Amino acid sequence: MSDDTLLDRALIRLEEAANHLQIDPDVTEKLKYPRETTKTRLLIRMDDGSRKSFLAWRCRYDDTRGPTKGGIRFHPDSTIEEVETLAFWMTFKCAVMNLPYGGGKGAIRVDPHGLSKSELERLSRAYVQAFANIIGPDRDIPAPDVYTNAMIMGWMSDEYNQITGQVSPAVITGKPIALGGSLGRNDATARGGFYLVRHLATELGLDKDHTVAIQGFGNAGQFYARLTAADGNSVVAVSDSAGAIYRPGGLDVEKLIAGKNAGRRVADMASELGAKVITADELLSVEADLLVPAALEDMITKDNAGTIKAKVLLELANGPVTPDADKVLEGKGIVVLPDILANAGGVTVSYFEWVQNRQGYYWDLEEIHARLLKIVEREGRAVWTIAKDRNVSARSAAYIHALGRLATAIEAHGTQPFFAG
Numbered sequence: 001m002s003d004d005t006l007l008d009r010a011l012i013r014l015e016e017a018a019n020h021l022q023i024d025p026d027v028t029e030k031l032k033y034p035r036e037t038t039k040t041r042l043l044i045r046m047d048d049g050s051r052k053s054f055l056a057w058r059c060r061y062d063d064t065r066g067p068t069k070g071g072i073r074f075h076p077d078s079t080i081e082e083v084e085t086l087a088f089w090m091t092f093k094c095a096v097m098n099l100p101y102g103g104g105k106g107a108i109r110v111d112p113h114g115l116s117k118s119e120l121e122r123l124s125r126a127y128v129q130a131f132a133n134i135i136g137p138d139r140d141i142p143a144p145d146v147y148t149n150a151m152i153m154g155w156m157s158d159e160y161n162q163i164t165g166q167v168s169p170a171v172i173t174g175k176p177i178a179l180g181g182s183l184g185r186n187d188a189t190a191r192g193g194f195y196l197v198r199h200l201a202t203e204l205g206l207d208k209d210h211t212v213a214i215q216g217f218g219n220a221g222q223f224y225a226r227l228t229a230a231d232g233n234s235v236v237a238v239s240d241s242a243g244a245i246y247r248p249g250g251l252d253v254e255k256l257i258a259g260k261n262a263g264r265r266v267a268d269m270a271s272e273l274g275a276k277v278i279t280a281d282e283l284l285s286v287e288a289d290l291l292v293p294a295a296l297e298d299m300i301t302k303d304n305a306g307t308i309k310a311k312v313l314l315e316l317a318n319g320p321v322t323p324d325a326d327k328v329l330e331g332k333g334i335v336v337l338p339d340i341l342a343n344a345g346g347v348t349v350s351y352f353e354w355v356q357n358r359q360g361y362y363w364d365l366e367e368i369h370a371r372l373l374k375i376v377e378r379e380g381r382a383v384w385t386i387a388k389d390r391n392v393s394a395r396s397a398a399y400i401h402a403l404g405r406l407a408t409a410i411e412a413h414g415t416q417p418f419f420a421g
């Protein structure tokens with residue numbers, strides 16, 4: 001890989017889209033840099049009485065279209081650059097879906113698997129104590145991301161309420177239902193991708209019983225496996241951070257999910273599922289019609305993209321394909337449904353959660369699914385049409401679609417925000 005940073009590589013997409021649109025250069029100048037990133041150290045008491053310090057960040061990348069929105073990641077490799085890039089992607093994701101938000105993201109550099117539940121709770125609460133002045137229902141609204149979940153969002157929401165002395169459920173989304181969470185947020189990331197693939201199946205050349213390989217078997221990957229298997233497709237390979245398995249005849253998805261929920265690794269379940277253990281790179285090159293990266297960024301590079309046999313990639317992960325790898329995939333005629341569209345079901349249902357919290361009236365699951373379907377199909381179709389009309393990749397089309405909306409909003413604000421930012 002080159003010396004370019006993750007953000008440098010992400011900005012290539014902005015430049016490409018800008019070349020397609022007649023927009024003021026001030027717009028790209030504004031979108032090239034995060035508005036603000038706050039870094040802090042969280043010092044918490046461990047169960048053995050010692051104290052330990054963790055690096056943490058929150059980035060509000062751009063708030064032209066509304067309060068900043070984006071998840072919080074707990075990961076041992078998190079960096080400021082990763083947080084800012086994820087927040088940049090959130091800015092474009094919210095614009096693609098026409099949600100009234102800008103983009104944000106946060107992280108703590110920690111391996112949460114090494115913490116007890118009470119240590120994890122203290123760390124999550126410490127994050128909110130540190131960033132209580134940055135987040136807020138009209139300012140910056142966090143949500144779950146890698147290695148964070150509804151339980152953690154519940155602790156964070158409770159901490160915010162204690163600090164402010166008010167009950168403000170709309171400050172954070174992805175909460176437990178009992179604390180104002182929305183029905184349907186748990187599988188929303190996967191469901192958005194699933195609706196997109198189903199809507200464009202004919203154009204993508206995917207048959208009703210296509211085969212699927214999934215990289216990463218957490219929230220996004222597991223729910224995608226469940227939805228696609230229930231729809232008659234066959235999940236033939238999956239991986240987690242510890243290994244990968246392959247069964248050409250299809251894996252028992254419910255058994256796999258039950259095993260993961262019991263704390264097992266996918267490779268440890270291979271023999272009972274009649275599957276073969278394969279390497280992480282082999283997962284990318286198995287015979288499958290659809291490849292679903294659902295783990296981390298930069299997993300598909302120019303070094304391994306050439307081995308991919310799938311017709312279509314559905315990016316449930318953020319940034320799994322590098323720009324160099326994109327060129328390889330394009331050369332092979334593989335369609336990439338890009339992250340800012342493909343995984344936007346999560347933030348879309350987070351938006352529904354925020355709306356329900358503010359109106360104090362809650363929708364049933366049917367209503368959530370119908371609203372999500374409508375937005376995914378509307379914006380998915382718009383992106384597909386741009387791709388065909390302009391003869392560009394679906395990724396470029398998604399950025400063109402989003403940048404058009406961002407440019408309109410930036411211009412509508414007048415010149416002042418350029419100086420205030």
Ligand SMILES: NC(=O)C1=CN([C@@H]2O[C@H](COP(=O)(O)OP(=O)(O)OC[C@H]3O[C@@H](n4cnc5c(N)ncnc54)[C@H](O)[C@@H]3O)[C@@H](O)[C@H]2O)C=CC1
Pocket residue numbers: 144145146147148189215216217218219220221239240241242280294295296297316317318343344346347
């Ligand atoms: N949770 C959400 O609502 C949303 C998540 N995403 C993105 O989806 C991706 C996955 O996030 P979640 O499923 O929420 O996280 P998660 O924490 O639930 O699961 C992550 C999964 O990735 C696996 N993994 C980690 N490193 C790996 C590696 N090197 N190879 C294979 N698997 C690996 C882990 O073992 C785990 O199964 C991330 O890129 C995240 O930013 C995007 C939109 C929304």
Ligand SMILES: O=C(O)CCC(=O)C(=O)O
Pocket residue numbers: 069070071072090093141142143144145173174318343344346347348350
């Ligand atoms: O649900 C949200 O607000 C944000 C989810 C997220 O972090 C993402 O889409 O990458």
